[in-house]
Amino acid sequence: MGSPNLEQDANVGVFSNEYDLAHEDPRILLDVQRALKLKARREARLKREQSASPQHGIGTSISPELAHASWRSRLPAVSSPPASPTPPRTASISTTSDIDFSPAKGGPSSTDYSHPVPTSLDNGKTLDWGSPYTDDDKSDKRWPLIGKRKERDKILPLNALAEQQETIYREKLEKMTTVMSVQTQRKAAITREQLGRRYKLFSEHSPAVKRTASSFNLLNVARWYAGVDTRVKQAIEKAEPFSWLKHLERNHTKDRSEWHLSALIMEEFFQAQLYSTATMPTIPETAYPLPDSRTPSSPASPPHMPLPSPDAVSFEPRRDSVDSSGAPNLPLPVKEQPAPQLVSRGSLKSQLPRRIRASHPSSDILNKRFPEDNELHLRREYESKLRTRQMLNRISAAVREYDAIQNAAMKTPGIPHLPLPKELVEAFSHDPAAVTGATRRLRGWRAVEDIHQRVLRQRQTFKSFLSTRPTKASDPVQILDTPISTLMETLDVLETQKDEIVSTAASLTELLHEVQEVHRNVKREYNTTVSRTSVVYPELSHIVALEESYRDQYQQLWDFAMDALTLLLDTVTPFWRNYGKTIGEDVRDFLIIPLYRNEFTGEPKRYPLTEIPQRSFSHWLGLILFFFLSIALTFLQLRAAITSLGSYRLQWIPYDGVRWTALPFFWIGILILWIAVFFEFSVVIMQLGIITWWTGWLINVFQ
Missing domain, CATH: 1.10.287 (Helix Hairpins)
Known part of the structure; x- marks a missing residue:
């Protein structure tokens, strides 16, 4: 495929008759055309690299440094500057404001193929999302698929595999250096310098290395930078501009956030801390001796280590020396003259008198006792906060219960009450530090600031409620006065009616006694009359006997009719109980609804019939x-x-x-x-x- 004849005929695009293989296998022709395209692309890329090689001569000073980097040894790229408060800055960094850190809009010189599975040459410390093969490797790898089967790769030893990875990594760095433009190399140098200086500050002044009262963290730096004078800010930004933020601030007029910090700002913060410590007066140890049991330098007592909180400010004199022999001085790489409050640090330090220092405990004792005391202090603080949280939860539950009782009392008419404000009940019910669905969207310092703002709002709600004086309650209303008065009136009416009933009952009793007396007299006279009449008129006795016989016959007929009706009901009722509902539904659906559709619905609209009853x-x-x-x-x-x-x-x-x-x-x-x-x-x-x-x-x- 790589013969000269084929290269000459590539422009024509037509093969001779003896090489026309399209009728046998059309894929062979496609493979040949793809190989020609890859070869032309490779030649064009080589020409571009040869033409761009003179322009990349400036980046040769950086490529050896990147080429010698490996996953076994990663040294910081920025070396330690000389110990001086404000050393002069190099002229190359002063022009960093001209560099544009915005993402490139044009296409790269070489095509970058992304890969779904990253590769790593340093056991997972760094991940490479690029394609593990180039275009040449892919094209060379495609052709052997037509031939015979590839042999199985042999597993290399670990040493050979490590050397191979080192070689691949160096080649990749060299390739990146050759492809990189001058502006990209300058941006990489600025980024490397900034990160190197920042990491050096963090590594040298972290609490694990130097146990100072004020730890070196970004929160303290941001707060210090927010309180600095505007002229000092302008001087610092002029000395070391934020080149990596200018493409984001072109269309925005809002002030930059204090969280955007450069390495120079961090160094100035540390120098300001040393300056404030140097100007603080120290009480001589010989003039005011302290007992051994209370001095923090005593080996028998554990050293006091306050928590790294911005509110925990200690006013005791610092015992660490800030002179030229004891305190490390970091350089301030600013080319221009600094602000007045940053210039006179060395002169002020030289004018200060030598002070008597209290000796620190030995480093062995600090290393042995400091973690235990710190852990004990943290445990006590955690337990106290846990007890406080439990107490607040109980208070919140009590307030909610009180509010529920008040709401229930509101339903009772006539009970005056003053309900709690809704904002106060909600402030008691919700924990401002709880992470809920509404606060889960925030991350990092924004979540902390949001919690802080909610705590402040809760405190403000409590303070506003306590500051408002409750209105003076009016005279208490006796809610039982009206029911009691009504009950007393009812009792009076009942008592009056009772007297009337008692008098009526007494009169009725007398009347009944009179009626009983009359009844006894009438009965006695009736019996006397009947006895005399039956003897004189016997027909009367016969008439009474006939009347009784007729009454007995009528009673027999009535009993027969009742028995017949009972028999009828006993035979008809079970049938109607079983089939009465079915008969009624059939009469309603088949007869009543068709004949009385309007009357059945009770409306002017006719009852709709959609189907025959089922x-x-x-x-x-x-x-x-x-x-x-x-x-x-x-x-x-x-x-x-x-x-x-x-x-x-x-x-x-x-x-x-x-x-x-x-x-x-x-x-x-x-x-x-x-x-x-x-x-x-x-x-x-x-x-x-x-x-x-x-x-x-x-x-x-x-x-």
Whole structure:
């Protein structure tokens, strides 16, 4: 594929007849065309690198430093400057304001292929998301797939694998250095210098290395920088501008946040701390001796270590020396003259008299006792905060219960009360430091500031509630006065009615006694009269006996009628209990609703009929059987009624006495039979009408 003849024919794009393989396998032609494109791209890239090599001569001073970096030894890129308060800065950094740190908008010189799985050459310390193969490797790797099968790779030893990774890493750095532009190299140098100086400050002045009263952290630096004079800020930013933020501040007029800190600001903060410590007067140890049991330098007592909080400010004199022999002095790489409060530090330090210092405990004792005391102090503080939190939770529960009782008392009419403000109850109910769904969206210092603001709002709510004086309550209202007065009036009325009832009962008792006396007299006279009359008029006794016999016969007839009605109800009631509801629903759905649709709904709008009432198959079968049975029974009873009407004189009975005796009962039977015939005939007519109406509704004759 790489022969000269093929390269000459590449521009033509047409193969000879003896090399035309498209009919055998079209993929071979595609592979050949892809190989030609890759070769042309490789030659163009080599030409671009050769033409751009003179422009990258400035970056040769950085490439050896990047090439010798490895995952085994990573040294800081910025060396320690000489110990002076404000050393002169180099001229190369003063022009950093001209560098644009905004993301590049043009395409890179070489295509960068991202890879979903990162590679690492230092056991996971750094991850490489770039493609592990270049275009040449991919093109070279594609062609062997057509030939024979690739042999299995052999696992290299660990030493050889490490050396191979070192070689790949150096080659990658060299390639990045050659591809990088001058501006990118300057941005990398600025970033390396800033990070190196910052990490050096953190490493040299961290609490683990130097246990000072005020720890070196970003919060203290940001607060110090926020309180610095504007002219000092301008001088610091002019000496070391924020080149990496200018592309973000082009369209914004808002002041820069105090959290944007440069290495120079951190160094100035440390120098300001040393300056404030140097100007603080120290009490001589010989003039005011302290007992051994209370001096922090005594080996027998643990040293006091305050927590790293911005509120824990200690006013005791610092015992560490800040002279030229004891305190480390960091350089201030500013080219211009610093502000007045930053210039005279060396002169003030030289004018200060030599002070007597108290000796520190030995480093061994500090190393042994400091972690234990710090851990004990932290444990005590945690326990005290836990007890405070539990107490606040109990107070919050009590306040909520009190508020609930007040809300319940509000429903009782006539009870005056002063409810708690809603803001106060919510402040008691919610923990300002709790991380909920609304506060989970914030991260880092924004979450801390949000919690701090909520704590301040809660305190402000409590203070405003305590500052407001409660309105003077009016005279207490006796809520039971009205019910008690009403009850007393009712009792008076009841007492009056009781007196009336007692007087009426006394009069009735006397009247009853009189009635009883009259009743006894009347009864005695009646008995005397009856005894005398029965002897004189015996017919009266006979009349009374006949009346009693008639009454007994009537009672027997009444008992027979009651027994017949009971028998009828006992036979009809179970049937109606089982089938009465079904019969009623059929009459309602098939007869009442079609005939009285307006009256059934009680509205002007007609009752809508969408379908035939739904019934089971056995129910439809029972309705059909009832229809035919009613027709047959009506026909038979009609014939019987006509036949009975033809022989209404009972001529077939030869005995006149028997005939006239049975004739009334026969006529009554004929009448009952015709009534049953008319009733059954009306039932049959009703069934036929229902069938006719629903048939017309199905064919849309009746709407």
